[in-house]
Amino acid sequence: MIPKTIHYCWFGENPKSELIKKCIESWKEFAPDFDIVEWNKTNFDISKYKYAKQAYEKKKYAFVSDVARFDVLNTYGGIYLDTDVELIKPIERLLNNNLFMGYDQKGLIATGLIMGSEPKKEMLEEILEYYSKKSFLLQNKLPDNTTVVTIVSDILKGNGFILNGDYYEDPSTLTLYPSEVFDPFDYENDRMKITDSTISIHHYAASWKSENDKRIYRIGKLIKKIVGNHAYDKIARIKHKIIG
Numbered sequence: 001m002i003p004k005t006i007h008y009c010w011f012g013e014n015p016k017s018e019l020i021k022k023c024i025e026s027w028k029e030f031a032p033d034f035d036i037v038e039w040n041k042t043n044f045d046i047s048k049y050k051y052a053k054q055a056y057e058k059k060k061y062a063f064v065s066d067v068a069r070f071d072v073l074n075t076y077g078g079i080y081l082d083t084d085v086e087l088i089k090p091i092e093r094l095l096n097n098n099l100f101m102g103y104d105q106k107g108l109i110a111t112g113l114i115m116g117s118e119p120k121k122e123m124l125e126e127i128l129e130y131y132s133k134k135s136f137l138l139q140n141k142l143p144d145n146t147t148v149v150t151i152v153s154d155i156l157k158g159n160g161f162i163l164n165g166d167y168y169e170d171p172s173t174l175t176l177y178p179s180e181v182f183d184p185f186d187y188e189n190d191r192m193k194i195t196d197s198t199i200s201i202h203h204y205a206a207s208w209k210s211e212n213d214k215r216i217y218r219i220g221k222l223i224k225k226i227v228g229n230h231a232y233d234k235i236a237r238i239k240h241k242i243i244g
Helices: 018-030 050-057 061-076 092-096 122-132 148-158 211-227 229-243
Strands: 005-009 035-039 078-080 085-087 099-102 115-117 168-170 174-177 200-202
Touching (some): 005 061, 018 035, 018 085, 035 061, 050 061, 050 122, 061 078, 061 115, 061 122, 061 148, 122 148
Parallel strands (some): 005 078, 099 174
Antiparallel strands (some): 078 115, 085 200, 099 115, 168 174
């Protein structure tokens, strides 16, 4: 059974935003008897993984948490949450899994939505082995911005998992939940679809994105409000056909 501990990462010196504070308060509301542990540079050994050390030195803190989450869950077990995840229902029933993850809106495995595990699970150890051999800096010394979503999804595919977006349960290895459970917010189209199955909302603060990417998103969001979803989607399809 998964321990009643919520883990989250906060590397760097920036103060927590009001959104993040709101999300953490929701954890206390819907998981009142869980311990909540913050992992940061004072209690996580960043030098344990070259990837994490290099990412920290480049101030790419979201990539540090990509490694830390797996190390912490593999060592202690518990639930991992990104700081921009808001709980809207209790998570007690998730503790019956040995290891669980969830799909995002694109049909990939996004461990930042929420992830839970007992300690010392084979899949976590395989992911950590991958990171232990990986450098965050490319040969040209630029950061490798490959997301943890891509990395974990590829590792699961390599283990024979068919990522079709559906609920999947194998008590000996892994449980996968569909996107409606942990990811009801369509970030790209700015649409929310909460169902009876929804447990949490990922608000996509997107700390790994560049300021330029965030600016483009904000502009797109403004255009969508002006022209409407239907017209915006039509424009997006035309753009995709022209420039990919």
